[in-house]
Amino acid sequence: MLGTDREEYPVLSNLLRQQLEVFPDHRFYLNRRFKGASEEHMALTEMVARQVAQVAGAELPEVLEDYAWLSREVIEEELYFRRTGQYRLDSFEEAERLVYSDPVYMHRYMNGLLASQVWWRNHTDIIGYYVSTYLSGLTEGFRHLEIGPGHGLFLYQTAAAANPGSLTAWDISEVSLRNTRAALDAMGVERPVELAACNLFEAPAGEFDSITFSEVLEHLEQPFAALQILGQLLAKDGRLFVNAPVNSPAPDHIYLFRTPEEVIDMVERAGFEVLNRFFAPTTGATLQQARKRELAISVAVIASPRQER
Amino acid sequence: MNSEIIIQKLEELFRDLFDDYTGPVTRELTADDVEEWDSLGHIQLMVLIEKTMGLRFSTEEIRQLKNLGELVDLIQAKTATGE
Numbered sequence: 001m002l003g004t005d006r007e008e009y010p011v012l013s014n015l016l017r018q019q020l021e022v023f024p025d026h027r028f029y030l031n032r033r034f035k036g037a038s039e040e041h042m043a044l045t046e047m048v049a050r051q052v053a054q055v056a057g058a059e060l061p062e063v064l065e066d067y068a069w070l071s072r073e074v075i076e077e078e079l080y081f082r083r084t085g086q087y088r089l090d091s092f093e094e095a096e097r098l099v100y101s102d103p104v105y106m107h108r109y110m111n112g113l114l115a116s117q118v119w120w121r122n123h124t125d126i127i128g129y130y131v132s133t134y135l136s137g138l139t140e141g142f143r144h145l146e147i148g149p150g151h152g153l154f155l156y157q158t159a160a161a162a163n164p165g166s167l168t169a170w171d172i173s174e175v176s177l178r179n180t181r182a183a184l185d186a187m188g189v190e191r192p193v194e195l196a197a198c199n200l201f202e203a204p205a206g207e208f209d210s211i212t213f214s215e216v217l218e219h220l221e222q223p224f225a226a227l228q229i230l231g232q233l234l235a236k237d238g239r240l241f242v243n244a245p246v247n248s249p250a251p252d253h254i255y256l257f258r259t260p261e262e263v264i265d266m267v268e269r270a271g272f273e274v275l276n277r278f279f280a281p282t283t284g285a286t287l288q289q290a291r292k293r294e295l296a297i298s299v300a301v302i303a304s305p306r307q308e309r
Numbered sequence: 310m311n312s313e314i315i316i317q318k319l320e321e322l323f324r325d326l327f328d329d330y331t332g333p334v335t336r337e338l339t340a341d342d343v344e345e346w347d348s349l350g351h352i353q354l355m356v357l358i359e360k361t362m363g364l365r366f367s368t369e370e371i372r373q374l375k376n377l378g379e380l381v382d383l384i385q386a387k388t389a390t391g392e
Contacts, residue, residue: 029348083359293326
């Protein structure tokens with residue numbers, strides 16, 4: 001499945017073998033996942049696989065089981081989405097009641113999403129773009145804020161790959177923050193990272209040179225207002241990284257972006273100038289196919305506050 | 310509806326959705342034969358059939374199909390009983 005050089009990707013090979021043991025029906029999908037992948041992409045995926053394995057630790061078999069479970073959950077959401085043209089939920093209250101307030105469901109969901117960083121090509125591609133294009137463009141000593149750090153992989157890349165002045169992350173959920181802390185510890189992050197329970201809509205005043213906002217917009221009733229707040233928190237010459245999926249039904253997604261341009265347009269209307277963008281189509285599809293069939297596309301945007309002329 | 314008419318209708322939907330596939334559309338066709346026919350493609354195909362033919366499939370029916378022939382039989386059974 002990984003080609004003739006699987007020894008070059010030992011962690012990925014191991015993860016793949018274990019995943020197929022608990023989810024044999026996924027062979028066809030995973031075949032497509034790696035078909036024709038470049039060496040560069042395989043090296044990136046091995047890096048992400050290593051991080052996922054570190055975070056999972058002894059819980060790796062459970063994480064892979066939970067990924068199989070999540071894949072089936074997403075198929076149900078997909079069925080609803082294709083039939084109705086809408087996400088099943090449209091309010092934060094519903095997502096809170098059905099998903100966020102259920103610790104058992106949330107644990108499985110977070111585990112499944114962790115493994116998806118390796119198995120969903122768009123997730124892996126966005127991490128690659130974040131490292132190669134976003135982090136490489138930040139100036140030394142930058143004050144960094146991530147909102148909704150979740151599995152911790154973006155925060156880890158930020159701590160490891162660049163030279164930050166400070167690292168802060170906010171989440172509304174204490175449980176999620178504990179998971180992020182455990183993930184950072186498991187990956188051996190030594191830089192101090194301040195994790196704080198904070199609702200973005202009640203955020204304290206502050207100034208950051210870099211803000212990461214990955215896979216949050218689609219969970220909000222008011223994504224536009226959230227982006228406007230980020231503009232107030234960002235230094236005049238700061239950088240914003242936004243990642244949001246298009247046509248991507250999930251148990252707790254409530255805001256539906258139908259095209260990549262809708263994401264970009266919202267970022268621009270919120271007062272930002274878009275400096276760079278990257279569209280990562282779902283596994284097995286080209287961007288053109290994903291647009292035609294209205295499949296999931298991860299949209300990453302690098303932006304800075306628009307300067308008044 | 311007889312199975313030949315169903316196959317003709319399915320071929321039309323199938324080629325529109327999976328436009329990279331140029332091989333024959335027969336009862337023996339499986340997802341392994343068609344690059345774009347993955348789990349999400351399968352959902353899209355089934356919902357397209359639902360909307361075009363005025364049918365409704367259960368999640369189990371959608372999951373269990375192994376080839377196009379089984380899909381044809383399922384559609385035939387549903388149209389016969391007016392489901």
